Amino acid sequence: xxxxxxxxxxxxxxxxxxxxxxxxxxxxxxxxxxxxxxxxxxxxxxxxxxxxxxxxxxxxxxxxxxxxxxxxxxxxxxxxxxxxxxxxxxxxxxxxxxxxxxxxxxxxxxxxxx
Numbered sequence: 001x002x003x004x005x006x007x008x009x010x011x012x013x014x015x016x017x018x019x020x021x022x023x024x025x026x027x028x029x030x031x032x033x034x035x036x037x038x039x040x041x042x043x044x045x046x047x048x049x050x051x052x053x054x055x056x057x058x059x060x061x062x063x064x065x066x067x068x069x070x071x072x073x074x075x076x077x078x079x080x081x082x083x084x085x086x087x088x089x090x091x092x093x094x095x096x097x098x099x100x101x102x103x104x105x106x107x108x109x110x111x112x113x114x
Contacts, residue, residue, distance in 0.1 A: 003027075007107050008107060011106065026099040026103060027104065030104070033097055053083050056082050059079045064076065
């Protein structure tokens with residue numbers, strides 16, 4: 001969703017000085033992520049993260065079926081850590097996109113430029 005710089009500035013004028021930078025950053029960061037994910041490279045990166053998670057789940061299952069519970073717990077730890085990192089990245093990206101989208105929707109709902 002593209003929004004003009006003028007509309008963003010008008011929207012930001014309704015906030016306190018200390019809030020403006022945070023809100024502007026949220027909008028810009030969301031635009032950057034949206035732009036990145038719309039490219040072939042961005043789609044590949046996103047796909048690689050999902051592939052990493054899926055591969056590590058398979059590795060966890062394999063380790064658990066091949067070992068005793070005590071040895072399996074130790075063997076699966078690195079896979080779990082990688083899944084945890086990938087999950088944090090995806091959550092952070094989702095938060096950035098959600099915050100940006102929330103502000104963009106509010107800007108679109110504004111009736112006029114002050």
